[in-house]
Amino acid sequence: MTPAAGAPLLEAEGITKSFPGVRALHRVHLTLQRGEVLALIGENGAGKSTLMKILAGVQEADAGEIRVDGRPVSFNTVESAMRCGIALIHQELNLASNLDAGSNIFLGREPNRWGWIDEKMLRRQARGYLEAVGLDIAPDVPLESMTLGRQQLVEIAKALSVNARILIMDEPTSSLSQSEAERLFAVIRELRGRGVSVIYISHRLGEVKELAGRVSVLRDGENAGELGRDEIHHDRMVRLMVGRDVERFYQRRPHRPGRVVLEVKGLRTRAYPASAIGFALRAGEIIGMAGLVGAGRSELLQTLFGVQAALEGEIRVDDQLVMVASPRDAVAAGLALVPEDRKGQGLILPMSVSDNLSLVSLRAHRRAGGFRDRKAERVVARDMIAAMRIKTPSDRQEARLLSGGNQQKVVLGKWLAVDPRVLLLDEPTRGIDIGAKQEIYGLMEDLAERGVAVLFVSSEMEEILGMSDRVLVLHEGRLSGELTREGLSEEAIMHLATGGAPAAETSP
């Protein structure tokens, strides 16, 4: 079983894969050494996920060869990839939340005799793997009582328990808090030290810089280039991903904030009943809301939008006191929310682009007796598709078939059709590629120019720094400070986000 001398741990060559109408991968190659963290980056639709699925045995390549330890292998099931030591850690966690940690680790491979599970053995072995990923919990802790970050570590423990030598992680930090992500990085480094190799897919270039020993870039289903440890810089990665220089990523235009559109006073949310929040938003202003995950940002937006009832507080739109007990009230008051969970809360996936775009404005276009005015709806939809440059073969295309960026444009578009006064966005660019990100930023700028007050929540520091006229920082449900353009810096935000006192006295 000694590996062929000098052969890399994993080698993929000439991988080609087509789906009906799409060439997902074309002659892609990839190598992975022992104990290496390789970052795989690229825009959405560049073929990263397809490549990973092929390496993990979820899908089969049309052509190409995969070698492990220099020996050609062929995978057509997840189990056959597992036998070669390859485990895929999915973007969406693949665990059974009704079982405990130990049962999840050994799911499908329970130590048993004649089908009878040996619980004692299972727990004893599980404990070792939990320790290996730095989790000091008992194996019988139910999964549903654990945070997402811990669940992810359980998933890694599960991969280790099948003696995985190659871990493929697809956007593992997308739903983790800062501290959870850091814990994950520590575990990855520790695993690397023990000779485990990791292929790390992420949109967050900051993470890539921190973790990766090498970066491989895919573009349009082909290799776009590779960067060694010393070459990993933000600009170079972006250039390879986009295929051109991104001259000025955040094209801020000067805003002239007008009068106050939204005023919030003493608002207490269910998530943090102890803190009352107050702030004001002006017309034509873009405000970023920063904070660690769990700081109550999403909850605040949802409370403003009536998804969750407020415990107390005043919301005024254009100086009018409004009662927001439901999203319907919020819409009537001129508020719009682009939710964080695009697929779950923003879109009706099996419905067409046109039907999604007209969902909010249906009422406005209805005819006598409640009948839909389908002609008007389609006109609105087509205008919106053209105005927002939504890439779709037709307005009848199902929303689920669009790329993430175009889906997000549809969500935005359905609100623009009713001309909101205040636009709330929750992680507007999460999981969408760089080109589409830029377009979303452009749309936010356009709206501000038209006098809409824009409030967006983001966990991406660069986005907050690049887009905001002002930044509100939350810490554990409390508004811990406000930063204007002049005092804006990553350090200042982190200082407030981690509970530091606002440095109000020192700034002019």
Place this chain on the structure above:
Amino acid sequence: MKRILGILVLLIVVYLATWIMSDLLTGRQSFMSNFNQENLIRRTALFGIISVGVAFVIITGGIDLSIGSVVCLVGVGFPWLLLDKGCPLWLALALVPAVSGLIGLTHGLLITRLRLQPFVVTLCGLLIYRGITRGFTRDQTAGFRNDFTNFRRLATDEIPVPFLGGFGIPMPCVILAVVAVIAGIFLNRTIWGRYLLALGNNEEAARFSGINTGKMIVLAYVICSLLAGLGGLWFVLDVNSAQPVDFGNFYELFAIAAAVLGGCSLRGGQGTILGVIIGAALMQVLRNMITLVDEIPQNIEFAIIGTVILAGVIGDEVTRRIVARRRRGVEGVGTGLPPAA
């Protein structure tokens, strides 16, 4: 255990209420009579058998609406074969698991291979098996008449309990006990039970863990139909004769209701055998109450049962929310994200 507690309390409350209203307030001894209590246990056991079956399907996130018709097919077909067709007992007995197992296998394969929806497949089953039964019997009642009395004692006998004044444990209760113990061990102590729970919660995760989820789902439907067949056999042994038109009518709904009351979630991944049996018992005590308490008119039976099921499910949901809120309170800051779907 916590999940069972609520339904257990509800059962005790309804049981005591029935006793008070039917016996204590009237000075009769109808509810607490040996005859009635034995009968109550007998009915609970019979319905318990089919409820345990459907629990397996519900745990996978599926549903089986054909149970009542399988009960009818077996319950009518078995005596029909024996007496009208002169079929030997061993063959008729062998046909019960063979036919009901085949039905479950068909359901499972249609659901996993052709990816049809369980609701649709088993709804069609409900129509087909009853139609077939009415066809081959020409709607004529089938029964044992005065034959097979010894064999029928497997359902009609009681095992006397000493010192309880002639009270005996009805045979179906023994059958249910055996079924329940095996089902409980299967669900909680074997890898296959764990696979069912896992795939009911997250089928993809189970599949990516190397579990043949299709096979396991088929297994759940086979178990369900087998127990429906077993139940059908014991139902007819108990009552002696069965009419193709209405034998087993609505039994699937009683079974599903018992499973849901007993803590199974129709979303899958949850359920305990003991809870399901308590749920079945609650249904029977309720029906008994409606029969025995003079103030309750017979014809609103379904309305009362429906209301109690609704109350049970609401109560369950409310407790779960309170528990969840308390847990969140203890943990303090959540992740700020909805739980992974």
